[in-house]
Amino acid sequence: MDKEPAIDARTKTSSLHVGLIGDPVAHSYSPRMQQAAFDALGIKARYELWHTPAHALLERVSSLCDENYLGANVTIPHKEAILELMDKVDPLATRIGAVNTIVHRDGYLHGYNTDAPGLLDALHEHDIGTRQHDGTISLKDYTAVLLGAGGAARGAAFALAGAQVAQLIIVNRNLERAQLLAAEVQQTYGNPVFSLNDPQFLVPHTASLIINATSVGMHDEQTPLPAEILARFGPNTFVYDMIYNPTQTQLLCQARTMGMRSANGLSMLLHQGALAFTLWTGKPAPLDVMRAKLL
Ligand code: NAP
Numbered sequence: 001m002d003k004e005p006a007i008d009a010r011t012k013t014s015s016l017h018v019g020l021i022g023d024p025v026a027h028s029y030s031p032r033m034q035q036a037a038f039d040a041l042g043i044k045a046r047y048e049l050w051h052t053p054a055h056a057l058l059e060r061v062s063s064l065c066d067e068n069y070l071g072a073n074v075t076i077p078h079k080e081a082i083l084e085l086m087d088k089v090d091p092l093a094t095r096i097g098a099v100n101t102i103v104h105r106d107g108y109l110h111g112y113n114t115d116a117p118g119l120l121d122a123l124h125e126h127d128i129g130t131r132q133h134d135g136t137i138s139l140k141d142y143t144a145v146l147l148g149a150g151g152a153a154r155g156a157a158f159a160l161a162g163a164q165v166a167q168l169i170i171v172n173r174n175l176e177r178a179q180l181l182a183a184e185v186q187q188t189y190g191n192p193v194f195s196l197n198d199p200q201f202l203v204p205h206t207a208s209l210i211i212n213a214t215s216v217g218m219h220d221e222q223t224p225l226p227a228e229i230l231a232r233f234g235p236n237t238f239v240y241d242m243i244y245n246p247t248q249t250q251l252l253c254q255a256r257t258m259g260m261r262s263a264n265g266l267s268m269l270l271h272q273g274a275l276a277f278t279l280w281t282g283k284p285a286p287l288d289v290m291r292a293k294l295l
Contacts, residue, residue, distance in 0.1 A: 016068055018280060019048035021060055021082070021102075022075035026051070027245070030073055030273060032293045037277050040289040045070060052078065061085045064104050070280045071103040073273075079151050086111035092162075095188060096155050101276040112279055115152060116159035118272025119211075119242075125271070126263050128209060128238055129163060139163040143206055146170050147199075147224045148213035149177040152242055156213050157181055161189040168193045169206065171225075172214075199225050204232035210255075212241040217249035227254045235259045244269055266294050 020030050026049065034047040050072070052060045057078055064072060074082050079098040083089055086099060087108040093099050099111035120137040123129055129137040144165045146156055149172035160168055168191060172178035175197035182195040196202065210233065216224040223230075230239075230251070239255035244265035255262040274285035 016043075016045040016070045017048060018045055018070040018072060019050040020073045020075060021050050021052045021057075021078060023051060023053050023077060025049045025075065028075065029244075029269060029294055033270070033273050033290045034073075034277060036289050036293045037274075037286050038281075040286045041281070041283060043281060043283075054078070054081070057081060058085065061102075061109065064102060064109055065107055069104050071101065071109075073276055074100050074102065076151075083111055085109070092116060092158065095184075096158050098151050098154060100272065101279055103279050112276075113155055114272040114275035114279070115268070116155040116162075118270075118275055119156050119159050119268050120163055121271035121275070122263075122265075122267035123209075123238075123240065125267050126238065126240070126261070128240075137163050139165045139209070141166065142208045143167040144169070144209040144211060145202065145207040146211050146213060147216075148172055149174065149181045149195075150213065150215075153213035154181060156211055156242075157185045157193075158188070160209075160211075161185045161191050161193065164189075165191060165209075167191070167206070169202065170195045171199050171202065172197060199229045202229060202232065205234055207233050207237055210237060210239045212239075212243065212249070212251055215243070217241065217251055218243045218245070221250050223250040223254060225251060230254055230260075231258060233260070238262065240268075241265060242268060270294055 020028055031047050038045045083099045089111040093111050093113035096113050101112040101114050103110045124137050129139045132138050142165050144160050170178045170182050178195035182193040186193040212224050214224045216222050237260045239260050239262040241249050241252050242265040243249050247264050252262045277285040
């Protein structure tokens with residue numbers, strides 16, 4: 001006889017809780033997307049916003065060990081600090097140094113990073129990369145310019161190098177941060193990784209993929225890559241901006257004007273969320289239901 005899925009057995013007795021840990025959290029799109037997914041699959045779970053300042057982080061994480069808690073998503077500014085509070089951390093999250101998804105299993109908390117594979121799934125949705133037989137995505141024909149070396153960029157750098165990009169160039173205002181990340185990634189995966197702190201030094205036509213993982217453009221109309229430098233790249237370049245609010249950053253507007261294909265970070269938000277949903281429930285995420293909540 002088939003064993004009843006663990007999630008179904010748990011929701012027979014009580015309603016489960018899962019939520020977003022961060023400071024701030026009110027702006028997040030995750031509740032509407034995740035709640036719709038639980039509802040669509042008939043899983044009795046509530047996705048909540050857990051505003052958590054740094055001094056309350058330990059108490060919040062401890063509360064997840066209660067049997068009615070499935071786990072959590074983690075956002076700014078706790079993705080790094082929370083890693084130390086996990087009972088077990090997935091190898092990719094350890095390499096990246098950040099956890100964005102916590103899964104509660106039998107009193108133990110497991111930390112994962114779904115931002116990195118979520119970015120690759122998002123790129124694949126935009127026809128970038130090839131899905132391999134083992135389900136992984138290969139970017140071996142691409143050269144990537146990654147703007148930023150903060151938390152999101154760290155995940156992206158490991159994801160891109162793990163997907164075998166031919167060459168990765170990390171551009172960050174703080175050069176030391178870019179150099180450290182480049183060295184870590186190159187040591188792990190062995191592909192050529194370079195670092196710069198001034199986009200002026202980007203060699204023309206080196207990229208087929210430009211990814212913004214800085215926060216430039218989120219609160220202002222600035223661009224992390226001046227138009228005259230973006231113009232050095234060919235029309236086949238794909239520009240991805242992890243920022244999704246505003247939906248059209250200055251970088252994306254300029255890319256579009258230059259005839260390049262481009263997309264904002266909503267697809268990454270969707271796919272990292274879908275991977276988290278599957279980790280919590282053991283079930284495929286209803287992508288279309290989740291996507292509809294982001295439009
Ligand atoms: P973070 O750790 O604070 O890193 C910020 C990055 O932006 C650093 O590389 C920083 O450079 C750079 N930066 C900030 N202000 C700058 C300026 N004025 N000029 C040049 N560079 C500047 O933030 P994060 O967590 O990585 O997030 C970065 C962005 O990705 C945010 O917009 C976030 O919303 C987005 N994001 C989206 C998703 C998604 O699912 N779509 C997921 C995660 C993050 P320095 O190192 O020089 O300070």
